[in-house]
Amino acid sequence: MIDRASKLYLPTLRDDPADAEAASHKLLVRGGFIRQVSAGLWTYLPLGWRVHRKVEQIIREEMAAIGSQEMFAPVLTPAELWEKTDRYRSPAVFKLEDRAGRPYVLALSHEETFTFHATEIQSYKQLPQMWYHLQTKDRDEPRPKAGLLRVREFVMKDSYSFDRDEAGLDVSFRLHADAYVKIFDRCGLEYYRVQAESGLMGGSESDDYLAPANAGENMLVTCENGDYAADMDAARGVPRPPRFADPLDAPEEVETPGVTTIEGLAEFLSIDDAATSKAMPVVPTGGTVVLALVRGDDRLAEEKLMGELQSDFRPATDEEIRAAFGAGGGSLGPIGFKGRVIADETLRTGQFVAGANRDGWHLRGVEAGRDYEAEFADIRTTKEDDTCPSCGGRLIVQTAIELGHIFKLGARYSVPLGATFLDEDGTEKPLIMGSYGIGPGRVMAAIVEQHHDEQGIAWPTEVTPYDAHVVALAGAEEIALHAAEALDAAGLDVLLDDRDLRAGEKFADADLMGCPLRITAGKKSLEDGRVDVRNRATGEEQRLAVSDLGKDSR
């Protein structure tokens, strides 16, 4: 196929858009791939939509390969479905009404709709099922950002699996995990599969696919030896051991006037801040004050604590703290506190300095088990100077883009929506579900983040808008056309730049748009019948006869 640039809408820009920060945002706008309509709302221009469709195509092929069936559900959905699953109150949901005042929701994902259809499944003989569609999602994001990276409306490939039991779900989950690896590989991405914290979604498994990129919103933790990868929220780095003071037989009060921070405390007592503990009173939704205890040099991992509490939480108010501890923030500790204490694993052994629950005082030599009772759990945030939990190597923390997320949902949706089947033993059971999402637009942005240089984008071959960009310089229009035809005959998609522009402009645009091959026909070609073939990613260039084009030029 040959498209002529003179006929296409390819509005490239010389300047970066004023409000762009991320490389992908700048380059996709400058290259004429996308334009903004409003915050978080984007139109894909012809070039951009070609790339989007390439990504979609890869997804379709890999979904087909695992037996997932494509279908198509509406974006507009009745509010009733969302009330049943208790997602109607989510602040991210766009709500609207029809002319009769009936409430509707613009789907932000399609668990409800697909599960609604799955209620028609009656027998274990119909299982398992895997369904997916590529459909628009609308989310009332509080803060869209970075071009395509965080938007309010986008196309998502979302699949849903329905199984008899957990064992079946394991199989469906595994199939998707493998398919996702193939998809992101084919997109030319560097990425890591990591276990994500399921948080409120429940304790079951959930994997994230993270692509390292400057513009990313997630923090990815990897090991220098490549044997560990995790999302920061869920990472379990190994902290350095504290330098403890000499042990005491019992806790000992020490006056610490005006000291309310860990740094201040460590300095005042001339001790290692890792040998202190930090008390953070929180209140779970609808509950009473719980004390979260982490090491002084650590930060509380909110996601992890949420998992332990099985509930969202907020910091306790000053009044609640006074009532529960008899002291104010900065002097709090576990001894004497009557409520639930959740302490980080790092506090299980050793003697720490803790707040004395008396303003201006701390306790030395506080030991878990001996001096206070606590539940132990991993509730600390991994730090850059932690070491790898599997090999002890150095950890690398970098920002990354979430390309896709796969969840084991279990019966979270099938129970409220009544999606049950009759099992072999004649009992009625809820379908055991998984859901699996990829945003092609975000994948596209991630590809640009990872494949660009000063001049523009360098698309990997499977997602490029065109395989070859033929630049016709003045006088060599004829030979450029022949070159384009030869490439077309070899099965490549060709963009023929036949516009009446200077060579420099055409080269600059070709670099920006980033097709893998750039073929230039100019005056020299008139003499020897050869054209320049340049590889966008490597910069390698060779002169080839037009008759040789397409033979090995991929």
Place this chain on the structure above:
RNA sequence: CGGGACGUAGCUCAGCCUGGUAGAGCGCUGCCUUUGGGUGGCAGAAGCCGCAGGUUCGAAUCCUGCCGUCCCGACCA
């Protein structure tokens, strides 16, 4: 929702402090020039100076309110 910045031609911006009726570069149109890395020249078209109110003889400029966009944070099925 909290903090910050910005809003002037299609794009990138100057002008605003110190009020006097609109500018540049790029792009666009026509002609000439040039033709392997955004060429040079001539002539043009193009602006509700985000919106509304106020102050003033007079507001892009000062004041108030609103709207929009971006960045940081909170949030993120």
